[in-house]
Amino acid sequence: MADENGIRDVLTPEIEAALMEVATATLTHQLQKRGIRTTFFAGLKPLNPGKRMVGRARTLRYVAVREDVQKDYSAGMNAQRSIVNSMTPGDVLVIEARGVPDAATIGDIYATRAFHLGCRGIVTDGALRDTPAIQALGHPVYHLASHGAVLGRQHMPFSADEPVSCAGVFVVPGDIVVGDGEGAVVIPADLVEEVVRDTVEQEDRESFAAERVAAGESFVGLFPLTDARMADYEAWKAARNGG
Structure with missing residues (x-):
């Protein structure tokens, strides 16, 4: 358009x-x-x-x-x-x-x-x-x-x-x-939709990592997020979204 x-x-x-x-x-x-x-x-x-x-x-x-x-x-x-x-x-x-x-x-x-x-x-x-x-x-x-x-x-x-x-x-x-x-x-312009999608996901992961590091955890495994912490991240995200 x-x-x-x-x-x-x-x-x-x-x-x-x-x-x-x-x-x-x-x-x-x-x-x-x-x-x-x-x-x-x-x-x-x-x-x-x-x-x-x-x-x-x-x-x-x-x-x-x-x-x-x-x-x-x-x-x-x-x-x-x-x-x-x-x-x-x-x-x-x-x-x-x-x-x-x-x-x-x-x-x-x-x-x-x-x-x-x-x-x-x-x-x-x-x-x-x-x-x-x-x-x-x-x-x-x-x-x-x-x-x-x-x-x-x-x-x-x-x-x-x-x-x-x-x-x-x-x-x-x-x-x-x-x-x-x-x-x-x-x-x-051709990349806007996919860049926005992946940017929102990246910022969600970084918010989770920042919260955990602020609580005293090491950044290892959190930033970048590894498979070992993925379940924790998904639970955090569900709780934040009221799921």
């Missing part, structure tokens, strides 16, 4: 609810088990660490400034303005900015517009401008740096809703982006 912008939408209420509860670290581990090693946005800081984020990726790509064509890419309803003004409920704006820390990729006015339209969060491997004002909006934002200069110092808006590389991660529009206080991770 695709949304009004033609972006694939694999989020169901059940998947979204599960993703709001699990850790990005666990999701990253599950993706690594499937051979996908680069899914966590490296080096980006959460602007509001207490906010969780789940949504489908919408993408914006900046390229380096070349002065003879800068007006062609920056004037009018450019890629940045177009993507911000086309946000829909459930979107996460992911910006490729080449890791440049000394020019803005978005400021408070455009961020306000995106969130007003239902954007769930912003991820940029560049800088924010008007950072305190964006933080005050109270939404999840992940960024490399803060800088007072406008984007034209380093960037030209080049394309929207095409695959990008952000903080070392390849992102396709429609991928699922999850954020917590540690950072943000991308889940390929």
Whole structure:
């Protein structure tokens, strides 16, 4: 199924609810088990660490400034303005900015517009401008740096809703982006259901192990969980679920 912008939408209420509860670290581990090693946005800081984020990726790509064509890419309803003004409920704006820390990729006015339209969060491997004002909006934002200069110092808006590389991660529009206080991770749309299933199971096992270790037991046999402790785990899980 695709949304009004033609972006694939694999989020169901059940998947979204599960993703709001699990850790990005666990999701990253599950993706690594499937051979996908680069899914966590490296080096980006959460602007509001207490906010969780789940949504489908919408993408914006900046390229380096070349002065003879800068007006062609920056004037009018450019890629940045177009993507911000086309946000829909459930979107996460992911910006490729080449890791440049000394020019803005978005400021408070455009961020306000995106969130007003239902954007769930912003991820940029560049800088924010008007950072305190964006933080005050109270939404999840992940960024490399803060800088007072406008984007034209380093960037030209080049394309929207095409695959990008952000903080070392390849992102396709429609991928699922999850954020917590540690950072943000991308889940390929085709893998969302199985990754969520196995992530919930992994976190259940880790909760059981953490509880037993906190009670004084050794982690041996508990983390990772071995067959010898599986019956104990299943009994714990049944009791917790009222079974």
